[in-house]
Amino acid sequence: MNKIITVFCLSLLMVFGALAQYNKENPLTHTYSIVAYDKTSGDIGVAVQSHWFSVGTVVTWAEAGVGAIATQSFSNPAFGPQGLALLKTGLNAEQTLAALIASDEGEAYRQVGVIDASGLAASHTGSKNIPAAGHLVGEGYAVQANLMEKETVWPAMARAFEDSEGKPLAERLILALEAAQREGGDIRGKQSAAVLVVSGKSTGKPWIDRKVDLRVDDHAEPLLEIRRLWKVHQAYEFMNQGDHAVEAGDFEKAGKLYERAEQMFPDNLEMQYWHAINLANIGEMEKALPMFKSIFKKDSKWKTLTPRLLDNGVLTVGEEDLKKILKQ
Template identity: 50%
Template sequence: MATFSIVAADPRVGMWGVGVQSKFLAVGAVVPWAEAGVGAVATQAWANVSYGPEGLALLRQGLSAEEVVDRLVQADPGRDHRQLGVVDAHGRAAAYTGAACLEWAGHRVGPGYACQGNILAGPAVVDAMARAYEEARDRGLPMEERLIEALRAGQAAGGDRRGQQSAALLLVKPRGGYGGYTDRWLDLRVDDHPRPIEELHRLVRLHRLYFGAPDPSRQVRLEGAVVEEIQRLLQATGYYRGPISGRLDDATRQALRTFQLNENFEERVVGDEVIDGDVLDYLRDLARRRPAGGGPATGSAVGGGAP
């Protein structure tokens, strides 16, 4: 599996994750493994997929990233064909590249991350990934953007010599999953695409729209001209059939609620008297894209809200 990936941790904010790209179908089904408060693992090259669950089990026992790498590869007779990156609960990172991995193959380890790849254009790929990750971290970008920047830099430096096909991001944090029931905060895959990293970034932006915390400075009060605009937009998208009155009456409230729930924005409902600015922008865009004569418009959402 010709692949380049990054494992990273930010224990300060309680987040661990993996970003990966490959000329391989559905790379996200094989390479990335992570558990909140435990660590993250990327297993690739002639991947030994058992490195994922076994690596997390060893991390759960309190072993360091370096100890986990040593334990896994020493027990594996096929170690020369394996490549592995690990980051532990404390942000310590380690990596391994087997001697039989196809050229160019290698890794770079830094504070809180490890970049690794095989069948690459050259060492510049993992060097560029490491620089991009550190620069994004120093700029204060969130973890998902840091990983995207690392993948983009790796691709720009030559990437997988065979080309592109799939990419994935897996990020975990305590109670980070939908409804707080799991730690799987962001789990996005592009399984087959000519520009998988850019498509992955598009999905990351959608994830932020649906699951990101509402910004109080972006709240818009539901009164006067705003209500009139929303009535027109809801009417254009098929959610509202009442008059354009500018009054926040029961019919308007119900139409707005139906829109927000139908479009999977329940995480951004912030009260009866305001609307989240990002949701209002989405509604404006939805009204522009509504086919003439159609029913309620639907957006480009994937995986939002209630399944």
């Protein structure tokens, strides 16, 4: 049976090979990464950090309802699309990884992590990876690292992921990366990072299924920047939900959501402004007017924008209340 599966997988790779042929001039992305599954939400994710420019464009691959792949070391980027294609045929993570490795004459230089939509994970560290290099596979995750300062890097990642159960998957991925860095991380230093999370089941709408997609291509402290972007992402999720509530005419719900976003970033004028607009819409002018005054003082273009919101119903105040707003 195993021989049949191997032959089948190799045949599939010959078919899918035209999608993304390996180019020996591709980046040498020595790095640490994690592929993981959230058993509560069913979400699937992958995250990475490296001392290499734009590591997320090479290492991280994921598709809703299918799985996630990290391909690194002397990276074979073709493993991303080819691996996802194999998972789509019904192969699990272990079978997919075996097929990828069996098809690659340079497997000794590769490091790959794969997780499927059921949460089964698999990882490979070729014998010619630069030490410290290794991987660990646990329930719902795989961590892999090469060219590390110490051999404690990937075990620290595993512990961080396991100890953070119950948190959002993106948060757990970032915690794993941060744990790696505390152990010394990449011996060369830091440059770029990426976090990608997709839904466990596909809706056929990638703009919904791709839940988190954060990249830092070049930064002195990429993980600090990823952490900051994750916070911004969460705040704007509240903003987006508030906008949906406005579309549905539920201004009270929208106000609560806008306020939650604003609490996360109290100096963000965008969040303050839409919160103030919503307060005006529900008749809370005494609360809205001081907010408008503060916003307009800092940037008068928000005042210019305000009357433009009347015609499409985003601002629903009458003429007298509009005058009060514009006097601020």
